[in-house]
Amino acid sequence: MSKVSSAEAKLDAVIKAARAILEKRTFAESARTIFDRCCALTGAVSGYVALLSDDGLENEVLFLETGGLPCSVDPELSMPIRGLRAEAYETHSAVYHNDFMHSCWLQYLPDGHVAMNNVLFAPLNIEGKTVGIMGLANKPSDFTDEDAEIAYVFGELAAIALLNSRYIDQLNEKTKSLEQALSEVRTLRGLLPICSRCKKIRDDAGFWTRIEAYLSDHTDARFSHGLCPDCIRELYPEQADAVLEQMNSSDGG
Numbered sequence: 001m002s003k004v005s006s007a008e009a010k011l012d013a014v015i016k017a018a019r020a021i022l023e024k025r026t027f028a029e030s031a032r033t034i035f036d037r038c039c040a041l042t043g044a045v046s047g048y049v050a051l052l053s054d055d056g057l058e059n060e061v062l063f064l065e066t067g068g069l070p071c072s073v074d075p076e077l078s079m080p081i082r083g084l085r086a087e088a089y090e091t092h093s094a095v096y097h098n099d100f101m102h103s104c105w106l107q108y109l110p111d112g113h114v115a116m117n118n119v120l121f122a123p124l125n126i127e128g129k130t131v132g133i134m135g136l137a138n139k140p141s142d143f144t145d146e147d148a149e150i151a152y153v154f155g156e157l158a159a160i161a162l163l164n165s166r167y168i169d170q171l172n173e174k175t176k177s178l179e180q181a182l183s184e185v186r187t188l189r190g191l192l193p194i195c196s197r198c199k200k201i202r203d204d205a206g207f208w209t210r211i212e213a214y215l216s217d218h219t220d221a222r223f224s225h226g227l228c229p230d231c232i233r234e235l236y237p238e239q240a241d242a243v244l245e246q247m248n249s250s251d252g253g
Contacts, residue, residue, distance in 0.1 A: 010150065013037045017157050027165035028062055031158050035065070035134060038122075038154035042147045044136035046114055049158060050079065051124075051132040052089075057081060059133060067138055072112035083108045088121040089130045094148040094155065096120035100137075118143050122155035126163055134158055 020033035031049045039047065045067035050059035059079040064071070083105040087095045097103055098118040109116075116137040124132035134155050139147070192214075193202040200208040212223040233240040 010041060013041045014153065014157070017154060021157065021161045021164055024161075027162050030161035030165070031062055031134075034154050034158045034161065035063075038134065038151055039065075039136060041150055041154075042120070042136060042143070043139040043141065044120065044143075045139070046116065046137040047135045049124075049132065049134050051162070052081070052130070059085070066114050069114045069138070070112075071114045073110050077110055080108075084119060085121045085133055085135065088123045088133055092123050092125050092128070092130050094120065094122040094152040096143040096148055098142040114138075120147060120151055122148070122151035124155050124159040124162060126159050131159070132162065 017034045017037040020030045024030040035049050048061050048064040050061045053060050081089055100116045100119045120136040120143045122134045123130040199211050201211050201214045202208050215221050232243055
């Protein structure tokens, strides 16, 4: 492949991976597309994308691509941050090894794990912190510095996809809260059957309740009870003036 066609292939892969950030509905879908594009460009046939656990001690695998190789590892098995991938987390950069099966890190592979002739780990960095990792493996030839640079770029795209999905989740939560608030407002704006004499309101279940009880159930309003001046004069005509004067005095009026 010529340098021009190689550069065009890289640009095309990056553009399609970036488009996935907006086109896919979930981070898992975006990450898978980004991973596949990276594999196609580097030649890797196996790998995964994982996110850092809340306690920062383990990888939580989003998906695993075996490349058709046998794998009998329990998917629930923990994946501690250690070995070569720990270097990617610590340095926030892509790292690789081309003779993994004879490396000191082989001891960390659980029984039944996919055989990995070579590996490359690219970090997902957000605001200077590595929050996940993209692992690539089993390229037919050796990984190169160029592969590491390519994987790092795709790791950055995956990080952007993750950040974008988090913003969308936050927006959806706020939208749900707003819709709930608007729903409550609409309830009070609707037609309310109210008794013209006692002022009780008939609710959706057909029960008649006091207006203050209804409003308390449907809003944050709370009530204190008293008498207005007109009712005081009607109920206590002889004491009305004295009571009203006392009320005005206590209110500072």
